[in-house]
Amino acid sequence: MGYGCISRDGITRYFRRAHRRKALRSANAPRCVRRACRRKATVDLNTYIVGRNAFYQSLPAQYVQNKRLEDQANLLEAYEKDPATFLNRYKGNERGFLFDAVIDAKNMVRVGTFADGGKWVSDPQSLKAGAVVYSFGAGTEISFDTESAGLFGCEVHCFDPTPSVERAFANCRPGQPVGKGRFWYHAVGLGPVSLDPEKADDLVLEDRKCQVKHLSELAAELGHAHVDIVKIDIEGGEMAALTEILSSGILARLAVKQLLVEFHLWDDEHWSSFVHIISLLRQQGYLIFRKEFNPLDTRCAEFCFLGPG
Secondary structure (H helix, E strand, O other): OOOOOOOHHHHHHHHHHHHHHHHHHOOOOOHHHHHHHHHHHOOOHHHHHHHHHHHHHOOOOOHHHHHHHHHHHHHHHHHHHOHHHHHHHOOOOHHHHHOOOOOOOOOEEEEOOOOEOEEEEEOHHHOOOOOEEEEEOOOOOOHHHHHHHHOOOOEEEEEOOOHHHHHHOOOOOOOEEEOOEEEEEEOOEEOOOOOOHHHOOOEEEOOEEEOEEOHHHHHHHHOOOOOOEEEEOOOOOHHHHHHHHHHHOHHHHOOOOEEEEEEEOOOHHHHHHHHHHHHHHHHOOOEEEEEEEEOOEEEEEEEEEEOOO
8 A cells, every 4th residue: 555545444543543632632531541542552562573573483494384285284174074165165266366385396487488378397407308298288389398398308298189289280290309309299188078978088179079088098109107297278178187187196107296287267167176186186295386377367377286206
């Protein structure tokens, strides 16, 4: 609030002080009233500061990080005890703010554009040459993919079955060199797209039915026993795909270290799936190290997770 702005509380405090001053000036005011007004007018903030100092001095090491972990654990415990009550308690934009970073990542770098499309990565300089990155959902904004390859020497596999995107990559060669690394494009999406078995593969984009595969299938076909980073930005499809990924245990088998997901909290169903996924990720050792809202739609936010190890 600027100096020229006065809040309702400020106005109330002003008139209370004015009333006390008037009472003190009044010769007819009882002595006890004048004495009480004088006592209220004196505040010893140093006593408060001394008390706060004692409190902060007594805190154990890693207090801030442990407190963040504890606060999120309490939220998830409340969810697990009574999911319906927990989910109904939070509405609108409050849902996106509820879960925040709980650990501090090392040397965070934004890889790619500073607009929608770039992603925060923990310590990409430490990635070994040929580190494997899976990028699901690219559209035509592939700055994250090209920088991961070009600047940090990664083997980047980009997956997006959208027909117009497939046409845009028509002249891209498998394993095409990009700076220090290499790039592959695959015209396949991440599945399932629904937890209903009859609709699990029903992905229709631009009036065409598109192919989808599970993360485990793609890793097996590409011959990858280890994937360093998995990025998922698939416009709401992340809920079903991540539920299957977490139930299958594939993150642990591939030793995925970083998981970068844009969650789309468009409605109550997405909100319910989101909290369930956050709970499952935490159980498997994946903790949030960064969150960033989509400037075009604050119901969508990027969540970055560090895995165990």
